Amino acid sequence: MKTLLITGAAGRIGTFLRPELKGKYRLRLSDIAPIRDLQPGETFMKADLGNLKDMLRVTKGVDAVVHLGGNSGEADFERILQANIVGFHNTLEAARRNGVKRFLVATSNHAVGFYRCDQKIDHRVYPKPDSRYGVSKVFNEALASLYANRYGMEIFCMRIGNVNSAPIDRRRLAIWISGRDMAQLVTVGVEHPDIRFEIVYGISDNKRAWFDNSNARRLGYRPQDRSEAFAKAILQRSPPPGNAPADIFQGGGHCMAEGGTRSALASTVPAGKTPAKTSKRPARKAPAKKTPARKSSRSATDKRRA
Ligand SMILES: NC(=O)c1ccc[n+]([C@@H]2O[C@H](COP(=O)([O-])OP(=O)(O)OC[C@H]3O[C@@H](n4cnc5c(N)ncnc54)[C@H](O)[C@@H]3O)[C@@H](O)[C@H]2O)c1
Numbered sequence: 001m002k003t004l005l006i007t008g009a010a011g012r013i014g015t016f017l018r019p020e021l022k023g024k025y026r027l028r029l030s031d032i033a034p035i036r037d038l039q040p041g042e043t044f045m046k047a048d049l050g051n052l053k054d055m056l057r058v059t060k061g062v063d064a065v066v067h068l069g070g071n072s073g074e075a076d077f078e079r080i081l082q083a084n085i086v087g088f089h090n091t092l093e094a095a096r097r098n099g100v101k102r103f104l105v106a107t108s109n110h111a112v113g114f115y116r117c118d119q120k121i122d123h124r125v126y127p128k129p130d131s132r133y134g135v136s137k138v139f140n141e142a143l144a145s146l147y148a149n150r151y152g153m154e155i156f157c158m159r160i161g162n163v164n165s166a167p168i169d170r171r172r173l174a175i176w177i178s179g180r181d182m183a184q185l186v187t188v189g190v191e192h193p194d195i196r197f198e199i200v201y202g203i204s205d206n207k208r209a210w211f212d213n214s215n216a217r218r219l220g221y222r223p224q225d226r227s228e229a230f231a232k233a234i235l236q237r238s239p240p241p242g243n244a245p246a247d248i249f250q251g252g253g254h255c256m257a258e259g260g261t262r263s264a265l266a267s268t269v270p271a272g273k274t275p276a277k278t279s280k281r282p283a284r285k286a287p288a289k290k291t292p293a294r295k296s297s298r299s300a301t302d303k304r305r306a
Pocket of ligand 1: 107
């Protein structure tokens with residue numbers, strides 16, 4: 001059985017992936033934050049992405065790295081620099097030095113967030129980041145490309161949409177991905193025999209997708225879930241798109257300058273309510289990260305998340 005290192009495993013996507021990957025792989029989980037509910041087949045190693053020695057320790061002896069650690073939304077540049085640029089470099093470099101070839105990158109739709117919502121884009125488009133966070137993801141893709149071509153590493157970049165048990169608004173109808181589809185995509189990235197440098201989109205089988213995900217399909221990805229099952233309820237409670245950048249561009253609220261108001265498009269579920277769950281299989285409970293009910297124009301979730 002292969003051993004996977006998952007960095008940032010205490011976070012949201014790690015929490016979705018762990019039960020899905022259980023039994024398929026030995027999971028070495030690392031994070032700067034503790035993980036206390038370890039399951040059989042899982043081990044935990046505390047590590048700071050900012051410390052190369054830590055990353056050399058945790059990447060030693062694994063078959064593949066699933067790199068989820070870092071800052072998962074817009075932030076000031078210093079924070080992005082440390083977590084997503086220095087931290088990413090340390091992790092990739094540590095994997096290379098330890099001879100770990102297969103490396104999965106959690107990049108983001110925000111690497112291409114300034115494409116318009118009325119456009120369909122594939123994995124070959126030139127990056128158009130919508131934030132400092134998006135720029136860090138473009139950096140990750142570029143550094144990973146260097147390591148593929150110069151050092152022969154096997155790189156699988158997943159431009160993830162939004163991982164959740166259900167899409168929460170109109171925008172997420174385009175970019176949602178369920179936990180089990182995310183796990184399937186990771187499995188493709190780990191198992192495909194012929195990866196040098198690939199970019200795929202991390203979305204479920206969404207009718208309203210902005211992404212042509214034929215590259216993922218070519219590599220064997222067959223998503224099981226569809227956002228359309230949630231569309232009626234979401235569209236009923238969502239106002240039509242307006243003229244704000246957040247309505248026009250794929251990156252949503254990330255496309256607004258600081259202080260800008262967020263799109264009506266991204267109207268979230270009314271406080272205290274959970275979206276209806278109608279996927280083919282009972283939706284997994286979202287890892288506990290609460291969105292405080294706020295009256296302000298941007299929710300905490302929107303600042304931090306896809
Ligand atoms: N959640 C999504 O829908 C989504 C969408 C697009 C891209 N992504 C990307 O996927 C990855 C995982 O996302 P997530 O939602 O699980 O994020 P998250 O914020 O929930 O988890 C990130 C984890 O990284 C850890 N971390 C941060 N700085 C660290 C450091 N210096 N050393 C060690 N660990 C550190 C945090 O403790 C946290 O547990 C991120 O890179 C994010 O940018 C996520």
